Amino acid sequence: MxxxxxxxxxxxxxxxxxxxxxxxxxxxxxxxxxxxxxxxxxxxxxxxxxxxxxxxxxxxxxxxxxxxxxxxxxxxxxxxxxxxxxxxxxxxxxxxxxxxSVADLSPDDKESFVLVFTSMYGHLTDPIPTDMVINLVGVLACSPKLFSTLTQPCLNSALSILAVNQCALHQVPPKESGLFLKGLLSLSPGVLNSIPKSSFVSILGMVSSTEFFNEIPQSSTMNLITALSMSKSSVNCLPLQTLLSLLSFIASKTHTEFMMKLPPSTHFGFLDGLLDTLDDSSPFLVNTIPTSVLVTILSPAMTSRMLSVLPISSFDSLVSVLGSSQALSKDLPVSNFISMINILITSPKILGSLNPNNVAKMLSTVATCPSIFDSLPSNLMHQLFESITVYLPSSLACITANEYSILFGKKN
Structure with missing residues (x-):
């Protein structure tokens, strides 16, 4: 010691x-x-x-x-x-x-501490002592404004040092961790997006509960969501507990209270990253995150107005996610499926751009969920069949004969 x-x-x-x-x-x-x-x-x-x-x-x-x-x-x-x-x-x-104590240093001394620490890091033992990591976090935690005075290269270096010393980082007292993250997320989305992705997602792994987002200003959470919307890979790589905490916090707010306050590009960018992450890990993640949380977040995005302007990549991922989880599909309002089917019928460009396997998965889910299928108008399913036959016929070859009969045969 x-x-x-x-x-x-x-x-x-x-x-x-x-x-x-x-x-x-x-x-x-x-x-x-x-x-x-x-x-x-x-x-x-x-x-x-x-x-x-x-x-x-x-x-x-x-x-x-x-x-x-x-x-x-x-x-x-x-x-x-x-x-x-x-x-x-x-x-x-x-x-x-x-x-x-590091907390008693003057603002100039604290800034100099970070500058010296980052400049000398390459010459120190690896891994560096736990006390040094805790002190670096402590300096930044007790002076949130210090984050905004550091240059981007210096900030990136400091966060990289912390990211590669995970064992020491997890020994930082919870109170200091919270203050440190609060200061970090007070930075603009542009600055956050300029942090190396590996360091950024590693540092965000310090978030392990929804309480963290309840304790920081809502503007800081919006900064994080905006930064994530600018980088799909950041959402893909978020530690599970961090993603769960963030989604649970978003779900605890009304749509008009939170997500609708975001610019459309940010909203769609975040949804794109989330849907891609759910699809990429399918069916694990979509069945791990509480269904109620996903329903609260995805349902407002499945209106005709939203679906008509949703990027095709996001639309395709959404179709795939719905086909991967019966639990999610059952809990979504039937109106969401009606809106989606109407978009597929009236927008050949969207339908023709989708992955046939993803459409087939969704059709199979609808066919095996009576609570969904029984609520869909017969004429709507007939129109969907005609559109798929013309613009995406290969998807019909991926469903079983029984599912085909249920979907497009006459209802009893």
Whole structure:
């Protein structure tokens, strides 16, 4: 544990140097102060050639107890390349005391901590100590506004560090995890979408209950949904508990209260990602997510008005999902199926663009669910048969003779 704390305080000491505005011009800050910012049970040695031009390379070796050694080759930086501060050197060194919590650091020091941490990460042991991961999350959690001050590359680096240290990340206290995620999701959808997908979905894995979404501003949840709508792969890769939590939260709100507030492109983009995810994992996911949740989310999208403008890829996935789950199909209002069949009858382009196997799956589900079939008008099924015969005849070859007879024969 001491060696872990030593590494952490080396970073804290380094960030205090980075904030110092009283360094003599032209000299590398790390080289100048490395000898006096030496934590307990550690030593810092630097090799410096003062004749080299600015931003030349020097090597740094951090030797900690128990024979841990971290070697780094870093640029020489003078104070003009770094943030300035009015604090004297003594205050910076004092602020690096082990008695000082990361929450007590100034906003500038917190920003510098993240900058130094991300820049030195490649030179630290792998995996990095759990305490360092917890401290990085803690710095961001106690200062939500810090997220918006970081550059996109720095933010991406910080999140990548956390994403690849999952074991340590799961040891972060729940309260700090919630504050950290709240700060992250306060960022604009464009910034969230610019985070590497693997890091983004990994970090979102920290969400494990609907309560999280109840505790953050609704605007933050909308930022997340908008970011997900911009990347189908992000929805595909969401951890199961995160997806369940998000969908359960959406289902707990009325359609007009939440989803209708989203721009149409965001609404359709999110539905496209969700339907593709359900279809891709079929029939596992569609039968794992509570049916009531899926019905609440999908039913408003299955009106004639919505279906007529739904992207064909989404329409195809929806047809496939309905064919994969009798439980879902049974619980949907029959009016949803009537609307879908009417669209297939009146829109040859949509019908002809669908996967024949997906249409066959849906027809089989309708045929084997009397509660659905018995509520469909006979003339509607006859018109559907005529349209399929002309524009997608191959789908009829994929259903059994008995299903064919039930669907398109005369009802008793």
């Amino acid at each position: 001491k060696r872990f704390i030593s590494i952490f305080w080396i970073l804290i000491c380094t960030l205090s140097v980075f904030q110092n505005g009283h360094v003599s011009a032209g000299k590398c800050i790390i080289c100048k102060f490395g000898s006096i910012l030496t934590p307990l049970n550690s030593s810092i040695t630097t090799k410096l050639n003062t004749d080299k031009p600015l931003k030349s390379r020097h090597s740094m070796t951090l030797s900690l107890e128990n024979s841990i050694s971290v070697k780094a080759s870093l640029d020489h930086y003078t104070e003009k390349h770094l943030p300035t501060s009015s604090k004297p050197d003594e205050e910076h060194i004092k602020s690096s005391s082990p008695r000082t």
